[in-house]
Amino acid sequence: MKNFVLKFRILSNKRGVWVYDINKSKETHGEFHHLYAKLRRYPQKFVEYTRMSITSFDLLLLNVRHKITKETTGWRRPIAPEERLIICLRYLATGASFRSLAFTFRMGKSTIGGIVVEACRVIWNELQPTYMPSSTQPHLQDVINQFFIRWNFPNCFGAIDGKHCKINCPANTGSTYFNYKKHFSIVLQAIADADYKFIVIEVGGAGRQSDGGTFQYSTTYQLLESGNFNVPQDSYIPKTLIKVPNVLVGNEAYPLKSYLMRPYPRNNLTPEKTAFNYRLSRARRCVECAFGIFCAKWRILTKNMETNTENACDIIKASCLLHNFVRVLDGFNVVDFVNIRGGSTRSQSHIIRRNNNPTVAAKEIRQKFTDYFKDFPINNNG
Structure with a gap:
């Protein structure tokens, strides 16, 4: 029985490292890092990807950046506001699950969910007075x-x-x-x-x-x-x-x-x-x-x-x-x-x-x- 428990823990640790290694390569293999800059060179493709023009995306980012930017810590570099906004827009545009986006953007499922919900709340709070004002x-x-x-x-x-x-x-x-x-x-x-x-x-x-x-x-x-x-x-x-x-x-x-x-x-x-x-x-x-x-x-x-x-x-x-x-x-x-x-x-x-x-x-x-x-x-x- 002890051997079985020990074997289970070893396998669990290996599985944890395997997932961590995938997410660790986010800046080389994550969807945002290998696609975002290229899409900005092709305006129509950018629209297909984000459902808005580059100009509109930049204005949206300008309005929400200060609310979705996180401080750099000694542990790791924060996710950039551009990437946070892209994740939110891809979720809204495609309806893909948090799990699917977690694999393509190389981060945890709960991280994806948190980014989406936070960005949605910020978008509403910052843009509502201008684009859906009280009648x-x-x-x-x-x-x-x-x-x-x-x-x-x-x-x-x-x-x-x-x-x-x-x-x-x-x-x-x-x-x-x-x-x-x-x-x-x-x-x-x-x-x-x-x-x-x-x-x-x-x-x-x-x-x-x-x-x-x-x-x-x-x-x-x-x-x-x-x-x-x-x-x-x-x-x-x-x-x-x-x-x-x-x-x-x-x-x-x-x-x-x-x-x-x-x-x-x-x-x-x-x-x-x-x-x-x-x-x-x-x-x-x-x-x-x-x-x-x-x-x-x-x-x-x-x-x-x-x-x-x-x-x-x-x-x-x-x-x-x-x-x-x-x-x-x-x-x-x-x-x-x-x-x-x-x-x-x-x-x-x-x-x-x-x-x-x-x-x-x-x-x-x-x-x-x-x-x-x-x-x-x-x-x-x-």
């Missing part, structure tokens, strides 16, 4: 103008929808996070503008909730209900004497409110109601396309996040912010266009009907939009 009336008025110019939907300050993001089952939660797609998830609720950028996001809703249920538990709902969302005052629809509130647009899962328009039920549709549904769907497509672009660029949103819910929320928030960051700095590209033309990436089959009992005022507001769309039709190819 103000001037900002929302600009969104309203763009929705009318681009999508022919007046008085609209955003399109709202939700997306399920896969996670491991949190401990002691039962079926709370188990969704209709038969996997565990947390919900990302987002409001998008007319240019597919996110105005407001909330992350962390339990997967078992519908989009409408998530909305009614959200801070956004509370602010809208209390009149504290900074929505501009009611205004006339352009070229008319019809005065209506400024509204969000959502799908059938959302309640009909004075500040939130949803489609008419699909049964017994009149031509006027059909026209309203078309125009609303056209505007609402902005958030669906935002999710499509978002998930195509940051593939972690299509994979199972191997971390706790708190860290998963930080990862999702940083990804949303990077979505805006890249769209502002790098603009529009062919890949984005394909994703937009492809439409929604989400199943619309799971709609939970709720007894929302819309108010008379909400119905009257929807009717005013319906009358306007009847009098001011657009080409269906628009």
Whole structure:
């Protein structure tokens, strides 16, 4: 028995040295050290690798460097901020596991996980005030103008929808996070503008909730209900004497409110109601396309996040912010266009009907939009 234990310890020590030797060669064989400098000589390859231009990467690094730089100690040289940021972006871009990245970057799995989560938190804290600032009336008025110019939907300050993001089952939660797609998830609720950028996001809703249920538990709902969302005052629809509130647009899962328009039920549709549904769907497509672009660029949103819910929320928030960051700095590209033309990436089959009992005022507001769309039709190819 003693011989067996001794042999086991010897083998364990050899295995430890073997792993250590792999990581020890990080600066010669690690992915960052043999690829990063070369990629900077090929701008398009750099975009494919990091999902952003070299200029955008350098600006991002400039904003976060002071928070992710570690002090040199007598024991070892710290991981450079450039490498830390690259590791984070590769995780978000590919959805690769921490273990896979640990092998390619030649460092420990827990080190990779720590780098990713820390970088995501820093990205959110440092960039959020610029690339997803708190909504103000001037900002929302600009969104309203763009929705009318681009999508022919007046008085609209955003399109709202939700997306399920896969996670491991949190401990002691039962079926709370188990969704209709038969996997565990947390919900990302987002409001998008007319240019597919996110105005407001909330992350962390339990997967078992519908989009409408998530909305009614959200801070956004509370602010809208209390009149504290900074929505501009009611205004006339352009070229008319019809005065209506400024509204969000959502799908059938959302309640009909004075500040939130949803489609008419699909049964017994009149031509006027059909026209309203078309125009609303056209505007609402902005958030669906935002999710499509978002998930195509940051593939972690299509994979199972191997971390706790708190860290998963930080990862999702940083990804949303990077979505805006890249769209502002790098603009529009062919890949984005394909994703937009492809439409929604989400199943619309799971709609939970709720007894929302819309108010008379909400119905009257929807009717005013319906009358306007009847009098001011657009080409269906628009």
